[in-house]
Amino acid sequence: MMIFVLAFGMLILFLTFGIWFAAVLDGVFSRRLSGQSAVGLLAPFHAAAVYLTQQRLRTEAPDQLNWFLSIAGYLSVAAIGLAVVPFGPDLAVIGLDTSVVFWGACESLIVVLIFLHGWSPNAPLSLIGAYRYVAIGLPIMLPSMFVLIAAAIPAQSLDLREIVASQETMWNVIRQPLGLPLFLLLGLSLTLRGPFDYADSEDLAGGTSAEDSGANRAGWQVARLAMLVGFSAVASTAFLGGYLGPVLPGFVWLVLKTLVVMATVIWLSHLLARMPVARMLGLIWKILLPISFLDLLWAGLVALA
Amino acid sequence: MGRIGGTGMTDLIFYALSALAIWSGWRVFRVDSMIRATFALMVSFISVGGIAVLMSADYIGVATVFMMAVEMMVMGLFMVMFMMNPAGLNPMQMVHQYKFSIGAGIMGFVGLTTAVLLTNFPDNPLPENRDTLRDLGIELLGGSMLIFETAGVTLLATMVGAVALSSRRGRFGDSDVGAAPPGLHPGGEPAGRKVEKGGGHGGHGGHGGHQMMAEKTKPNSNDDPHEGHGNMPEMEA
Amino acid sequence: MTLTAILIVAAALFGIGLFGALSQKSFVMLMMGLEMMLNGTLLAAVGFWAFTLEGAPKGQLLAVLVMAVMAVELAIGFALVVAVYRKRQADVIEGIGTMKQ
Missing domain, CATH: 1.20.5 (Single alpha-helices involved in coiled-coils or other helix-helix interfaces)
Structure with a gap:
């Protein structure tokens, strides 16, 4: 029980500071690359204050309950995804034998929640965003599941705790070089960023969040950042050895690796080019999916050798 | 079998999840929007997955959630695709043989429950650990x-x-211009039963004008495989 | 949590699914009824596995097969709906009453 309370406290701390830091980092990168957004350690709070004092706009006959549920659900799925990450040996909030599959379940729920967020305002642009996102969000999950299964092979377990333990000698990012890049692309899709942002993008005037205002908008942006934190923690656990590292305590190593992954995702989101939906579908099904098969095959051959 | 803090807690979670599964299952056929119905069904599936995890079927439970979230998402898309209004927010009431169905549902439940209550099941629970x-x-x-x-x-x-x-x-x-079987000799008349002009599938009433129909469906045929056979530009949604 | 309780819940889900499958006009809603019935079946299968089989792995295999059946039903169902819709612009069951030649 004590361990659960400790892990839960760490989770809340991790999530809160992670969200704030992700917002600052995002501002820094946007500033560097486009020279637009405001930079500063307090800038996220200013943005939140602006959103929260805004007038609430209403659409015609929205589904208020599902609108709220989609935002709250997106935030809580991010927290649940973070909860399977071990902060130290045997220090995970949710210790499941099947935590990799559990994270997969979170991924698929995220697609549902983003669709719901675009559907519930009953407005055209947000619905288009939701539809486009489902077309991209479902297939991009397949490569991510294959690379996660490949990461589970050396551990001979679907448990993230075992997967970390199996990286004692060599991190998965070296053992399976194709895994992390593919997983990072999934991160772009889950957090609605850059080239995989077919839900909330500028060409739809904000897409699924086009009709969000006030607290809803603040909540959705916070949830997106929380998802970035959760995803980065899972990626650094599955591929970068999680809490493993010399000298410093395990939790600090996990935080450092999470920050590196987070910065990489944000950097990629500003760097990579956008594509039309049809071409992106072709890229996912015809190129990324076969590459993930290769990754799985490679992991299997290494395990047999 | 107490997985989370003793048997009492497990029982409580089980009853809560069961109630959620049945309630959301009932809502599936009572809500007035197909998207809401789809996601109510998803909630029902997730509750059943939770019950399976309580019964130590970890993989089955979690995989149920994983599969059903994806399936229901696809189902929701199809629902909206075949509905009259795109967002599916208009009320709908599309039922037939209502009384009979209620009767059949209740009979199914009562019959199965009676069978369950009257049967003596073997008691070989899952061993601990x-x-x-x-x-x-x-x-x-x-x-x-x-x-x-x-x-x-x-x-x-x-x-x-x-x-x-x-x-x-x-x-x-x-497929939407009607099918005709191949001829008996190359380029000849279609073999088989002679059909009325206009379509290859005579005999069904109710819809006239296949030509018009074919034209109507052409622009929204974007569920075709996207391997560039002429209608690539239409693909971009 | 006893086997009887689980089976009663499964029976309730099955009953609701039967009601839905029989009463709905739309194809897609009809499939939701079928899925709901399979939902009850899945719960019953896992329940039997956990309480009467002493954890024999074949019980879990049955549950996996139920899930595979769901996927097959959904995929073929939607393909048929698309085919019928293309052919007849019908999305309700009454629309294909003349299918019997």
Whole structure:
């Protein structure tokens, strides 16, 4: 029980500071690359204050309950995804034998929640965003599941705790070089960023969040950042050895690796080019999916050798 | 069998999840929007997955959530695709043989419950600390590998069948202009029963004007496979 | 949590699914009824596995097969709906009453 309370406290701390830091980092990168957004350690709070004092706009006959549920659900799925990450040996909030599959379940729920967020305002642009996102969000999950299964092979377990333990000698990012890049692309899709942002993008005037205002908008942006934190923690656990590292305590190593992954995702989101939906579908099904098969095959051959 | 803080807690969670499963299952056929219905069904499935996890079927429970979230998402898309209004927010009431169905549902429930209550089931519960995940893996790739692989091949056949059924391009031309069997000699009259002019599938009433229909469906045929056969530009949604 | 309780819940889900499958006009809603019935079946299968089989792995295999059946049903069902819709612009069951030649 004590361990659960400790892990839960760490989770809340991790999530809160992670969200704030992700917002600052995002501002820094946007500033560097486009020279637009405001930079500063307090800038996220200013943005939140602006959103929260805004007038609430209403659409015609929205589904208020599902609108709220989609935002709250997106935030809580991010927290649940973070909860399977071990902060130290045997220090995970949710210790499941099947935590990799559990994270997969979170991924698929995220697609549902983003669709719901675009559907519930009953407005055209947000619905288009939701539809486009489902077309991209479902297939991009397949490569991510294959690379996660490949990461589970050396551990001979679907448990993230075992997967970390199996990286004692060599991190998965070296053992399976194709895994992390593919997983990072999934991160772009889950957090609605850059080239995989077919839900909330500028060409739809904000897409699924086009009709969000006030607290809803603040909540959705916070949830997106929380998802970035959760995803980065899972990626650094599955591929970068999680809490493993010399000298410093395990939790600090996990935080450092999470920050590196987070910065990489944000950097990629500003760097990579956008594509039309049809071409992106072709890229996912015809190129990324076969590459993930290769990754799985490679992991299997290494395990047999 | 107490997985989370003793048997009492497990019981409480079980009853809560059961109530949620049944309530959301009931809502599926009572809400007035198809999207709401789809996601109510998803909630029901997730509750059943939770109950399975309570019963130590970790993999089955979590995989249920995983599969059903994806399936219901696809289902929701199809629902909206075939509905009159795109967002599916207008009220709908589309039922028939209502009284009979209620009767059948209640009869099904009462009959099964009676059977359950009158049967004496063997009592061989799952041993404590059994590694059910390992059991499942060994079973799937050991003794029952043939069954498992058969399921895999069935799924492959399903994929092929689904694409063949839903593809607009067919052996005898586009599916929405009506099919005609090949001629008895090359380029000759179609073999088989003679049909009325206008379509290859005479005998069904209710819809006139296949030509018009074919034109109407052409612009929204973007569920075709996207391997560039002329209508690539239409693909961009 | 006893086997009887689980089976009663499964029976309730099955009953609701039967009601839905029989009463709905739309194809897609009809499939939701079928899925709901399979939902009850899945719960019953897992329940039997946990309480009467002493954890024999074949019980879990049955549950996996139920899930495979769901996927097959959904995929073929949607393909048929698309085919029928292309052919007849019908999305309700009454629309294909003339299918019997």
